[in-house]
Every structure is written in C-alpha cells, then in structure tokens.
Amino acid sequence: MHIKNDDTLLFIGDSITDAGRDRTDSASLGTGYVREIARTLRDRADRGPGPRVINKGINGNRVYDLETRWTTDVIDHRPTVVTVKIGINDTWRRYDRGLLSPVDVFEACLDRLLADTARELSARLVVITPFLLPAGPDQESWFDDLSPRTDAVLRAARNNGAQVVRADLVVTRAARDREPAELAPDGVHPSRLGHRLIADAWLAAVGSAAPGPRR
Template identity: 75%
Template sequence: MHIKDTDTLLFIGDSITDAGRDRTDPASLGNGYVQRIAGTLGDRAGAGQGPTVINRGISGHRVYDLEPRWTTDVIEHRPDVVTVKIGINDTWRRYDQELLSPVEEFEACLDGLLTRTARETSARLVVITPFLLPVAPGQEEWFEDLTPRTEAVLRSARAHDALLVRADLVLSRAAEDKEATELARDGVHPTPLGHRLIADAWFTEVAPAS
C-alpha cells in the first residue's frame, strides 16, 4: 500500500493500541506501536509533514465497546486507513470476571464494524490479530477461548479483504529466542520491544519501505 503524506491513518482498539495516550489530547498517540508507526512515517516524509495519525484505542475495551463509538471515533474522521486491534479483552474477561464473549457474537460484531467502514468510507482496512504470551499461572488455559477468537478475526479480515498483521505469530516466534516477559510482561501488554515488533510487522504488511 502506498501511504501519501495527505492521508489520515486511524488506529482503534484496546490498551495495546491506547498505550497510555492522554485522552484529553486528541493528538496524543500513547507510547506504543502507534507512536512508533507515526514516527517512522514522519521520518520517511522528511521535510514534509507526513500523514495524520489518530489513536482511538481505549484500555479495557472489548469488541462490543467499539461499536457505540465507531461513528465518532472512526467514520467521522474520514480516514484513508483504519487499523483495528481487538480481541484479547474478550478472552481475558472470561477468566477474570466470568464475562463471556461468545465467538459467534464477537465475529458478528467485528464483521459489522468492518462492513460499516467499507460502506461509509473509502478507507483501506488493516486488522491486527490478538495475541497472548503466557507468563502467569493459568494463562495457558486462555487459548481455549483465544484460538477460536483469533480464527474469527482472520475470517472477518479476509472477508473484507483487509491487510492482516499477525501479531500472534510475530510475538510467539520472538518468544522462541527471548523470555516472554521481555515482550509482554504480563503476557498481554507489550514491552517497548513488543511494541516495536508490532510496528515492524505493520510496516511489513501495510507500508514497506520503497
């Protein structure tokens, strides 16, 4: 994909996208992969301004939390590229709060959001898969819920011809050579290295250097 300096790139999802952004400042990008992507795009632009990057991640959100804010946080910005990263909280809440997110309902909700975006904007869609690097007792059990959920994300992304960033594969492969806590201290939230790997994977799939 060729990203122009006049483009608007919007990122939406949970805490991994949020990454501590200041929600009172619409221009805040947080300290994670979104900030790294914006920095690289700015460097590529040289003396130019570079693309506009918007972060609308909110910590703790599940796919259902995206739905009521999709109009204001996505559609009204008229973005040229929309990147969605969601799913881990839909699994996590099952195990820490017994709050279920049936995979069929999750997939239908995500599919509806992607459908709306394709219908109401001309944005190119990008989907980042959820991931987990078990570091705590009991986290291995989460894959019973997360694996079919990741498959649902893949189906929905492919149905909408979205570009796929396989964060699950990138981080699991990195964990073959490094301790999982070097990539995500709690198994979910990336370290600076984990965020860099996600950003690099995004560029590989979405906007490789020419």
C-alpha cells in the first residue's frame, strides 16, 4: 500500500487515537501518533501539503461506540484509507466497571465495520492492535481478556484484507530496553515516545505493503 498525496486518511478509535484533539476543529489531529504520521507524510510530499488526514478518535470508546457513529464519522467523509485502533477499553471496562464485552460479539462488530467500509467505499483498511504494558500487578490479569481480543482483531483484519500494524509487538519489544513507564505511564496511554513508535510502525507497514484480498 502506497500513500498518495490525493489520499484521504481517516483514523478512528479511542483515547490513544484521540490524543487530546480539539473536537470543535475538524483539522485538529491531537498530540499523538496521528499527528506524527501526518507530519511525516507532509515532510515526505514532493509538492503540496500531502494527503488529507482526519482524526475521529474519541476517548473512552469501545467497538460498539464506533459502530454508532461509523456512518457520520467514517463513511460520510469518503476516506480512501481507514485506520482503526480499538479494543483496550473493551478490556479495561471489564476490570474497572464490570462492563463485559464478549470477545465473539466484539469480533463480529469489528468484522462488520470493516466489511461495510470495504463495500461502501472500496477503501484500503488498516487495523492497529491494542496493547498493554502493565503499570502494576493489577493489570497483569487483563491479558486474560486482552490476548483473545487481540486474536479477534487479527482475525477480523485478515477476513477483510486489512493491513495490520502490530502495536502490541512494537511496544513490548521497546519495553525490553526501556522502563515500560517511558512508553505508557499508566500501561495504556502512550507517552510521546510510545506514540512515535506506533506512528513509525504504521508508516513502515502501510507504506511498504500491498493491500490484501477482500471478501
């Protein structure tokens, strides 16, 4: 997949994508990986401003929240490349609020969103996996829920020919040489360095791979 200057890139997800964007300003990209990707693509552009980039992340979202706003926040913008990062809140809410998101239901919802997008837009799809760098012993148990959920994300991506960015592997590898808090102080939300690592992983994966087959 090669990004062109006339592409419209839309990113949607939870707070990691949101990254403090100003929702009253449609051009606001927040301070996270989306802004880093946009800045790099702009710097690489031979002429002009580079591709249009839209950030539709909203903090706290689970996959079902994405579904309720998918038409207005994704389809109506007619993007040519759609990147989805979702899943950590579907796990987190189980442990802090007792709010369950069964993995099979989660997977079916994500699969439906990807399939509908490919059908409606013929858009190229990118999925970023959720990740966790436990900030304390209480978060270690989250992997009981997150690991099968990550597998579900990978299956939904594969079923719909989506390019996968393995944020879970990227941050875990980086944590071998750094304190996890340097990458995600609370285990979930990336630091500036963590966001840069995700951005670099997206740029490496999306910039060098051809789109896979779609159903």
